Amino acid sequence: MTAATTAEDLRARTRALLADRPPATTDRADFLRARFDAGLAWVHYPEGLGGLGAPRALQAVVDAELEAAGAPDNDPRRIGIGLGMAAPTILAHGTPEQKSRFLRPLWLGEEVWCQLFSEPGAGSDLAALGTRAVRDTAGDWTVTGQKVWTSSAHTARWAILLARTDPDVPKHRGITYFLCDMTAPGVEVRPLRQITGEAEFNEVFLTGVRIPDAHRLGEVGQGWEVARTTLMNERVSIGGMRMPREGGMIGPVAATWRARPELRTHDLHRRLLGLWVEAEVARLTADRLRQQLAAGQPGPEGSGTKLAFARLNQRISALEVELRAEEGLLYDDWTMRRPELVDFTGRDAGYRYLRAKGNSIEGGTSEVLLNIVAQRVLGLPADPRDDKDLPWKDLAR
Amino acid sequence: MTDLLYSDTEEELRAAVRSLLGARLDPAAALARAEAGRPHDPALWRTLARDIGAAGLLVPVELGGQGASHREAAVVLEELGRAVAPLPYLTSAVLATETLLGCPGPAAEALLGPLAAGESVGVLALPLTAAPGAAATPTVRDTGGGRLTGTVTAVADAAAADTLLVLADTGLHAVPAAAAELTAQVPLDLTRPLARVRLTGAPGRLLAGPGPARAAVDRALRAGAGLLASEQVGLAEWCLTTTVAHVKTRHQFNRPLGSFQALGHRLAQLWLDVAAARAAARAAADALATAAPDAPLLTAVAQAYCSGVAVRAAEECVQLHGGLGMTWEHPAHLYLKRAKSASLALGTASHHHTLIAAEADLPAPPA
Known part of the structure; x- marks a missing residue:
């Protein structure tokens, strides 16, 4: 065929x-x-x-x-990490056996995936990660360490995992990429409660977890290069949704403004209009990027979409709490829950305000993304750094 | 759906305008001319307006124009903004042209042909601060038989005009510039000259009565505000590009300035703002070109957003050039002056917010 x-x-x-x-x-x-x-x-x-x-x-x-035709889909929101990050990485770097073993159940949603990258000591500086993978005489691996901010860890069957296999070389060169069985002995998942009261994310403790060498993705020590595939796809999927006018965070605020004349003040009106304009322009900017991609002219604007929406969501939701006057003092519900899906515009104004704080941290902090724009888009020289050539074991921590 | 990209034809037009301005517009010479009281360059205007055909983009072919649209005019304005060119394009090829297009009838059509062909320059005799959606009371009276008396201040490019379009109590009139008394005012923006226009019984030819005149002027101011956004994008982009080039080569503390994260973040943020301004300006140009139902909203959004980005870009350009940015010799000041003046032109951001409040149903609190 x-x-x-x-x-x-x-x-x-x-x-x-x-x-x-x-x-x-x-x-x-x-x-x-x-x-x-x-x-x-x-x-x-x-x-x-x-x-x-x-x-x-x-x-x-x-x-x-x-x-x-009304056909069912594979519920892509529930398996976003598998579809958006694990799959492209396995496709790009996997062995034929790995591709045929993992991609089908991943796409079908039969096996949910999560991402074991960030650590308490390695956030923006992900390459400094310290979870250790030690090879035994049979060539298989034993992994020990702690991961954090893992969504879906409690529902996941598999994880993409970065671990340090050589502490004696500079940090980017001593990392290896693994596919980790989340049901293996030694994997412990604990909910990580966040400022909204709920736990979208988890901490994952790995204690002597055995990983067969057949579940290594890419060469030993090449994990950073493999991870770049994953991270590029993460930023694309975070910034990529199409929206109608007032489709984002500005929608509920505008609706409240129209429905509740008693809340209106001149100062709030001035600020609302300013943010409304910025929200509309951000929407048009994302549309323009989408049109560029569709026309086969990928522009660097993609790096900006997430930055713009993070800042905007925070400012709009902050205004919304204020707009609600006395109700702004209240919160809908502090009950500890473990939602399967994230909904930035769901729930109440107070929730939106708190959840939006994460928008400039998750998937690359705004500070790191601004560095990326400065260096890769504008071509500015990087800050001088002394961490790139030092062995990982000699880095300050 | 709104087309936010540039077509190949638009890119060709851009290349032609850019290469003309690159070859014939020297910022130092333009500044010297402005100081000598002769800011306009009629030869350069003829090449742009007539030879490239830029003056007639908004005018249908049957009226002597190019039959193009606001999308193409926007591209010309981006390039004029990038060069802070002292050419009467916004005033003649956009504002006066749109006003005449809004006045159907042989008198207006007779003026459109020469304007579109670049053989004559027309200027709408209103202060540059005139804004769409704000009913300006005419300061000129018709004393009978189309004899016009009154004064209008801050009229941009009046000194370059052959014909003035004058809004009087009896409607819109065409007045030969030679019949008006023009006094140059000292402008903040040296590249967009301003003049006081004084009429004492000047002969006006009626183009439209009071109601239609108001509608035609409003249409022109709206299109002008929407397209000025593109000029602001071109200006902002020059400021960003020039500043980025400067911080890559300028060394202090044994490092290029651009390697300091504080500066990198500022310029990255500015790049984001310029990319957003471009999307807003393209949306406005496309909405005007297609007479989209949300054109009034999108032109107000573009002007409200882009004027601030242009000012910020020019201010960052001056600041990040350090002492150099404060000199008369470096062209940064021309961009700052144009950007700041343009933020008052055709409605401030705050005025456009008021228009948006009405268009988007976000009413103000009771007074």
């Missing part, structure tokens, strides 16, 4: 799938398996791995056909 590269071909294949497994009378899991095996899961992936080697942009053709 030759690879599908045209929209017409993909449309025909999708219709054939729908005819073969009518969504109305087909079990959801059956349908998803048939879709994967037909190469219509992610068409830009290779044949046999859920794709057809087609241009990525053509996925939209398949999705539109499936949506029109």
Whole structure:
């Protein structure tokens, strides 16, 4: 079979799938398996791995056909880390065995993935991470350390894991990338309660966890290069959603403003209009980026989307608490919960205000992202650094 | 959906304008001319307006124009802003042209042809601060038979005009510039000359009665405000690019200035703001070009946002050039003066916020 590269071909294949497994009378899991095996899961992936080697942009053709037919999806929000980070990294760096073992259950949602990267001592400076992986005589690994800010760890079957395999070389060169079984002995997951009262994230303690060498992704000591694939995909997926006007954090504030004339003051009005303009411009900027990507002119604006929305969400939600006057003193619910999905605009104004504080920290702090814009987009020289060539074991900590 | 990109034709137009300005506009010479009281360069204007055909972009072919749109005019304005060019493009090819397009009838059409062909310069005789959505009371009276008397101040590019479009109590009139008494005012922005226009029984030819005149002027001010955003984007981009180049080569403390994180973060933030301003300005130009229902909203958003970005970019440019940025010799001051003046032109950000409040249904509290 030759690879599908045209929209017409993909449309025909999708219709054939729908005819073969009518969504109305087909079990959801059956349908998803048939879709994967037909190469219509992610068409830009290779044949046999859920794709057809087609241009990525053509996925939209398949999705539109499936949506029109009322076909079930793989609940992408629930398995975002697997789809957005683990899968592209396994595809780029995995062995044939790893790709065929992991990608299918990942896409089907049968196996949820989480990411074991950040540590209490390695946040922005991720390459300084200290979780140790020691090789035994059989070539397999024993991992000990602590990870933090892990979403989905409590539902995950697998994790992508960075660990230090050589402390005697500079930090970027002594890291190896692993696929870690979250049900293995020695893996302990504890909820990490955050300032909103709930626990979206976890701490993960790894104590003598055995990982077979077959679950190493990429070469020993090449983990940092492998991780770059993951991190690039993380920032793309955080900044990539399309929005209608007032679709973001400004929506609930504007709605409150319209519904509650008694809350209006001149000062709040002035600030609301300023933020409304910024929200509209940020939306147009993200639209323009999307149009550039669709036209095959990827611009550097992508680095800015997350920065802009983080700042905006924080300022808008802060205004909203103030707008609500006496109600701004209240909070909807401090009960400790473990939500499976994050909803930045859900719940009450106080929750939005607190949750938005994380927007400038998660997925790269705004300070680090500004460094990236300064150095990679504007081409400014980096601050002089002395940590790149020192052995990891000699770094200050 | 709003097209926020640049077409190949638009990029070709940009290249033509940029290369013309690069070859023929020297900031030092322009400054010397401005100080000598002759800011305009009629030869350069003829090449841009007539030879490149930029003056007639907004005018339909059957009226003697290029039959293009606000999208193309916006690209020309980006380049004029990037060069702080002292050319009457915004005033003649946008404001006067849009005003005449809003006055149907042979009298207005007769003026449009020469304007579109770059053979004549028209200026709408209102203060540069005139804003869309704000009914300005005419300061000129018709004393009978189209004889106009009154004074208008801060009229941009009046000195370059052949024809003045004058809003009087009886409507909009065309007045030969030679029939008006023009006194140059000392402008903050040396690259956009201002004049006081005094009429004492000057002969006006009526183009539209009071109601239609107001509508035509409002249409022009709205388009002008939306397209000024593109001039501001070009200006801001020059400031950013020039400053980035400076901090890469200027050394202090045995390091390039740009290696200091405090400066890198400031310039990265400015880059974000300029990218956002470009999206806002493109949205406004496209909405004007397609007469989109939300064009009034998007032009107000663009002007409210881009004027601040241009001022910030010019202020950062002066500050990060250090002492050099304070000199008369370095062109940074021309950009600062243009940016600050432009933030008052065609409605301040605060005025456009008021328009947005109405368009987006975000009403003010009761007075």
